[in-house]
Amino acid sequence: MSLTIRPVEREQWQEFLQGISRGSLFHRWEWQDIIEAGFGLKVNRLGLFDEEGILRGVLPLAERKMSLLKLGGSSLSGTATPHSGPLGEAALPEVLSALEDYAAQKHFDYLELTLPDLTGKEIVAQQGYTVEELLTLDLVLPQDQESLWAGLEVRCRNAVRKAEKSGVEIIEPQALEEWLEPYYALSCGVYRRQDKEPPFTREYFAALWQKLYSVGDLVVLLARYEGKIIAGGIFPRDKNVGYYLDGVSDRDYNKVVPNNLVQWEYLKRAQALGIELYDMVGANIPSIAKFKKSFGSVERKYLYAYRNRTLAARVGRTVYAKHAGTIKKFLKRS
Known part of the structure; x- marks a missing residue:
């Protein structure tokens, strides 16, 4: 043909x-x-x-x-x-x-x-x-929260508990102006610490929100600690597949491990949305791959x-x- x-x-x-x-x-x-x-x-x-x-x-x-x-x-x-x-x-x-x-x-x-x-x-x-x-990491989501929690590695569960006990709060914004500026500032900080130019613009984040949030296909989560936004993640979906598109954090607050709590809160929301597969998008940097694997995800080559x-x-x-x-x-x- x-x-x-x-x-x-x-x-x-x-x-x-x-x-x-x-x-x-x-x-x-x-x-x-x-x-x-x-x-x-x-x-x-x-x-x-x-x-x-x-x-x-x-x-x-x-x-x-x-x-x-x-x-x-x-x-x-x-x-x-x-x-x-x-x-x-x-x-x-x-x-x-x-x-x-x-x-x-x-x-x-x-x-x-x-x-x-x-x-x-x-x-x-x-x-x-x-x-x-190349490698990505996939997590097949069970239907019940107990199994989801059991699938986390011990160190990951401990990190989630530590974040909660430290007073880290997870916020789910309902409007673009509630998250765009703090998230963009954290994003710039992540790349500039590596002496790199930030690849993402405000226009990119705004377009994500405008095109996907209105149809229920985007979750943005922020981690707040002592009144300050210290981490966040962007999680779009299509049908039954969710994606970890981007994540940011202020490394000065690594001690309260906000990223683990952001992921855990998303996983619970993903279950409620009927998502069956969570694509954590990328496993080619060892330290990031180790973090993602701690949630029970497995490697997939592409x-x-x-x-x-x-x-x-x-x-x-x-x-x-x-x-x-x-x-x-x-x-x-x-």
């Missing part, structure tokens, strides 16, 4: 996603709106059509210009989108062939893809992509692949790998 890639209107995109049984947040039309607003890029909402014009899959392809290069990704690095790629019943070889035709037509210099597991690794590599295995389609892209990626920090700071100022 040969495929053709072309843009899809919102109604057809939405109808296709409604037929998918498991949640897929990062394929939602609203998610593309969020990253367009938050990162200043364009997302091409593409459909995978067979010879009879039947829609067999969808592919959100983010597009960004970097100097003279045209970059495309599903997902594209730096867009807070850990999982994306083609979604649907179309066979991967046909999808990759159609994507190559589209990329040539639209003059993309570089492509990135993420795929949910490792089954397509050899196929993607054969198409000229460099393929890497694929990240990239392809330099032009010589300029090959040279550009080499330069970027060596000088990424300097380039990011320059782009931030310009």
